[in-house]
Amino acid sequence: LFSESFPQLELSRAPLVVEAARFSCTNAGSALNMMLEAMRQRHGDDLARSVEEILACERPATPSPWHPDQTLPAPDSQHPEALRTILELMSSNLEEPLSMSEISHCVTLSRRQIERLFTRHLDTTPSRYYLELRLTRARQLLTQGNASITEVTVACGFVSTTHFSHCFRDYFGMSPTRARQQR
Known part of the structure; x- marks a missing residue:
């Protein structure tokens, strides 16, 4: 939808871009990774790793208010390249989620190998x-x-608002409407 609305822009499927003339990332969660990658390119791995360790220590120990039992694991530059590629494919295909067969074909790994990763x-x-x-x-x-909740449902690849609301409530412990009211 974005590329159709803005055809003059060059879009990338990468979660972040760090080049001499431009920095860009897909979301707030990628901003930290973008900063660390810029550090890594300009000042080397040692400094970037040190900053990453400091930031990891300063993160709050309390669980996420959205899901008390679990937080979504973040992509890590230390993960195998195949796993990073899969995570990028998933992040880039939220509106029309890929099947495991399609992902498997893209990375030339079996479904079982992906599950093990x-x-x-x-x-x-x-x-x-x-x-x-x-x-x-x-x-x-x-x-x-x-x-609208219907637009969010479609944008995140759910086939119905009922299914989306059920999954949302199971994961976050509240309805999409209530989550919106708490913003």
Whole structure:
């Protein structure tokens, strides 16, 4: 939709771009990774790793208010390249989620190999991660924008508002309407 509305812009599927003349990222969560990558390019791995360790120590120990039991694992530059590629594919395809077969074909790994990667590095399944990614994006759209719940449902790849509301309530413990009211 964005590329149709703004055809003059060059869009990238990468979650962040760090080049000499431009910096860009897909969302607020990618901003930290973008800053660390810029540091890594300009000042080397040691400084970037040190800053990353300091920031990790300063993160609050309390769980997310949105989901008390679990927070969505973040992509990490230390993950295998295949896993990073899969995470980028998932992040780039929220409106029309890819099937596991399509993801498997894109990265030339079997479904089982992908499941093992997710279990080993993210302690979750690919389908669960993808769902949580879509729900997290939905919460962001609800709390930071004016899109209707139907528009958010479509933008995050859910087939019906009923299914979306059920998944949202199960994950965040509140309805999409209530989440929007709390912004």
